[in-house]
Amino acid sequence: MDIALGNVPSSALDNTDNVIFTEGELAKKVQYSDMKTDIVGNANLSTASQTAKEAINELNQDLLDSVGYGVISGGVVTAQSTPNMTVQVSACTYKTSTGARKTAVANSSLVVSSADATNPRIDIVYINSSGVISYLQGTAAVSPIVPTTPSGGFLLAQINVSANATSVTNSNIADMRKILISTDYLNAQLSEKANQNLLINGSPSVWQRGTSFNNVQQYTADRWFYVCYTSSPQGSLTKDVDNSIKITNFNTNQNFIEQIIETNLGEKLAGRKVTLSAEIKVTGMTQGSLFLQLLSSVGIDSINYTGAVTDKLIINQSDISSDYKKFTLTATLPTTLKTLVPQIGSANAIGSGMVNSNCIVNIRNIKLELGSIATPFAPRLYAEELAMCKRYYQVLPTGLAFADCFLGANYIDFYVPLSVTLRVNPTLVPSSGAAFRILNKTTISYDDAFTGPTMSVYTPFGLNLRMTKPSHGITNATFWASVGTLALDAEIY
Structure with missing residues (x-):
């Protein structure tokens, strides 16, 4: 499955709207649906209306749903707008420990039993084995304990009922839902806990110039x-x-x-x-x-x-x-x-x-x-950080070779493709002692009388390195970085 990435998703769970597919959507859609069948064991997800990007997002969610159990959405227990001895419970979509995905109907007025005159107690709200939102009264005591959730039940909340209480407020309700991590939930949690870093290489993990x-x-x-x-x-x-x-x-x-x-x-x-x-x-x-x-x-x-x-x-x-x-x-x-x-x-x-x-x-x-809050530092993947750094500085390593793209009487140009577009036209910076040789492919010999390189042409996708020698006479050549490196510097100074 060959894909070319635009903005690389920060994790496998991210929405894939920024993924660019190199082939037709339908061909990729079928391949991704096959992947889903192989990994998850469900029927093919390929449909006439579903794009490959939608297929990947559904695959991500199915992979998440294939492990664990918990609330997918809803199941929130709250007090009434005018508190009394009932509570509201929103509809709940959840996954059971057996792998079944179910939905419980909302209950806008779930009755809580009258308070004990002497001691407090702890009650629970849960979904019973039949998928119905239910209530279980605890035992009043000086130090009350939480009642055991009935077999096959799914706990949503605890309610602390004080002695002689006449109403339940939100402060009496403790959310006990086990949340099943979904794509939306994960993205929401991450956005709350860690804002985007506006700096590049904050770790810092990328050291292209040395250490x-x-x-x-x-x-x-x-x-x-x-x-x-x-x-x-x-x-x-x-x-x-x-x-x-x-x-x-x-x-x-x-x-x-x-x-x-x-x-x-x-x-x-x-x-x-x-x-x-x-x-x-x-x-x-x-x-x-x-x-x-x-x-x-x-x-x-x-x-x-x-x-x-x-x-x-x-x-x-x-x-x-x-x-x-x-x-x-x-x-x-x-x-x-x-x-x-x-x-x-x-x-x-x-x-x-x-x-x-x-x-x-x-x-x-x-x-x-x-904002005014320092949220936790979340490092980027090294490949993502490096790509961001390469907008400002790239290094052509030792041993790299490029074929000629234009032969002039007194010079030869060699095209160098760029993996990341540079910020501005770069300055060429050879490392100390760097040597760049020209191979005459006709005679299979090196001509070391060339000078350079200089840059003759720059585009967002690549640049031409020019090596110069008057009347060189070569008709087929290769540029070779035999010793050292050549940096492309587009930094801000």
């Missing part, structure tokens, strides 16, 4: 630029064993990381409330402070410090821990925002100044999200 950087001011982990300038760059940043960003060898001016968010997203955040969060652990800190900062710039895909607005959280020595601790900053961004830049680290001009040079700071699980 150790000393006394250089540059991009390190993908999308994270290391600022470490004093009279010259000074500071160390490495990938630690837990994949965190580890900063050491602090200078006396500034050592921090930042991610420049593109204007096409920054403008959408203008005037909005956002929260920046990160997990940070610190060892050996004896002076200064750290910070979380949101720098709002009016520059287009750039930091324009003129008129820039900053919101910051100062992290003092009393706030830190040698174990990871989550720090959060919430701010309402200016309406003039163009480019937003989250920054984390230490600077002489912020808070209590620079930390000591031998301080060690680890940073991970960095997240920017809408």
Whole structure:
């Protein structure tokens, strides 16, 4: 089953509206219905009105329904709008432990027995073995216990009935439903618990440029630029064993990381409330402070410090821990925002100044999200994170070879397809000591008198690498990255 993915679903349970099929819908529909038959054992789901995308979604739900039991929807027990000794129970679709899918009819006025004059009790609402919403009175006692759900029954709620109670309110009702995870339920729960991360590579899991950087001011982990300038760059940043960003060898001016968010997203955040969060652990800190900062710039895909607005959280020595601790900053961004830049680290001009040079700071699980609550960090799949990073930076590895696509008298062009469209026309960055050779396929020999490569043509789908040699005379050639790599850099600087 060959498919080409557009926006890759974040899990197998996601809606597949963004999946693009490379062949006709009907052909794929039949194949996916066969998959359902093989895995779930149900009849083919292929129908004249059902597309392949619908087939996949139904397959996902059937796979979920094939294991476990519980409430699929409904079965909610609530008090009356004017509380009395009855409760309302909504219709309930549920799956039994035997695998049967059933529906119980709603009951708008389920009677609760009169309260005991002396002691409280606990009653239950359940669906009986015949699929009828039912009520079972407990035994009043100083310390009442929950009655046992009758055999074949399905528990929905407990009702705490106080001594001499004359009505049941929602505060007396405890929801006891076992929820069967469905696609809709799972998506709803995830959306409540974890907002989308507006940053790329927040873990960080992608390190295309390497994992150790000393006394250089540059991009390190993908999308994270290391600022470490004093009279010259000074500071160390490495990938630690837990994949965190580890900063050491602090200078006396500034050592921090930042991610420049593109204007096409920054403008959408203008005037909005956002929260920046990160997990940070610190060892050996004896002076200064750290910070979380949101720098709002009016520059287009750039930091324009003129008129820039900053919101910051100062992290003092009393706030830190040698174990990871989550720090959060919430701010309402200016309406003039163009480019937003989250920054984390230490600077002489912020808070209590620079930390000591031998301080060690680890940073991970960095997240920017809408709203005022820092929801849990949910890492993306590595492949998804890498694809997002490749919009800004891609590496053509050692050993890669490309056939010629155009032969000029003094040059040869080689077409390089791109797996991800770059943000802008890239800069070609050969690694140190890189060597690129031209194979004359007619003579089966290498011609090392060519210079380059340079980029002659760029499209969203690929680019032409040009190797140059006056009057080369070659009619059939291959480009070979024999030593080192060639990076395509489209980052924001």
